[in-house]
Amino acid sequence: MPGLTLGDTVPNIHVDTTHGRIWLHDYIGDSTTIIFSHPGDFTPVCTTELGKIAKYKQEFEEKGVKLIGLSCDDLQSHKEWIKDIEAFTPGSKVTYPIIADPNREIIKQLNMVDPDEKDSSGNQVPSRALHIVGPDKKIKLSFLYPACTGRNMEEVMRVVESLNRVCKYKIATPVDWKPGEPVVIPPSVSDEDASKMFPQGYDTADLPSKKRYLRFVHVD
């Protein structure tokens, strides 16, 4: 089933959430927003995930990132389940809204369906999709995990840190990069421009091709 992918605009749907009825684009506003789905309330992996995301909430806020969850259960279920989430992960407070999608319409529009899983009534359930959406309402990065595999909040935070620096410094981040490690200068930036953009200097790798495309710089 084809679905929303990188560069696509998320639809401006009107959704019921634990914080009331909202338009998705209004919620995103001018912020980078993480929209993430989970297969079901009162299920094991999801309970561990939503608690961990809640524990990171302050870090996301400091980086200007909003959160919004989604599953196909109803609002009453979401509200009851939050008590379990917070009890299981001490220190977590689920203060982000969770969308209710009992008709399974929103998960199709947001490319959040796990085709291999059904609930006990035989209905489709969401995958563990997580889209990072920019203030322009377009998808910048997506994780599409199946119901069986919980996500990794450190990796989500790592890519948020990368995307923030990409915007700020016009750089890119190499494989396995973590904050504090050097970043790379994209090929679209000439050596001359790089010297102006990065007065702190940069290092160019010496490669067999003798092409000078692998340039590292510290930006924080």
Add this chain to the structure above:
Amino acid sequence: MPGLTLGDTVPNIHVDTTHGRIWLHDYIGDSTTIIFSHPGDFTPVCTTELGKIAKYKQEFEEKGVKLIGLSCDDLQSHKEWIKDIEAFTPGSKVTYPIIADPNREIIKQLNMVDPDEKDSSGNQVPSRALHIVGPDKKIKLSFLYPACTGRNMEEVMRVVESLNRVCKYKIATPVDWKPGEPVVIPPSVSDEDASKMFPQGYDTADLPSKKRYLRFVHVD
């Protein structure tokens, strides 16, 4: 642009690779296969990524996982570039095939386009997409990263470890799970069946709802 997503069958395309011309389904055969794209040869992030993937090749092989890369450069370029990759990441040997897609047809079919990036000729370039495809040729998990953000090979390896255990033990893995940590028993398994499936015993979390859905077990 909609594209291939979880549960979809990857098309059985005939592709030119650094190992010769192959049918994609023949290459996958009976193995879990990681198909990953990179924006361009002789570019910085890609050079760090392909070297790191090559360093993990033995670990992937031990887990029965095949690798195949893809970019829009031609085969001659791929072959020249591999010298840089191996020089930059000591100990790496790029022994996996890399597909050449100079006409930008395959990246569209495999949902590997970065709509925000163009090369110096104004052509579309691939995103950093990485699909984990099962022996049934269907997509089990996808990372869709933009050109600016390098992937994380530890996370790729972590989800491979998760998917392998899911197949073997009929379990699921919680948030941030790593090999050696307890996994969870899915809701579809009754307590009675769980006792038979896991004679080593399992622990059930005590939650405010008093529902007994969060059950942890050690499987290795």
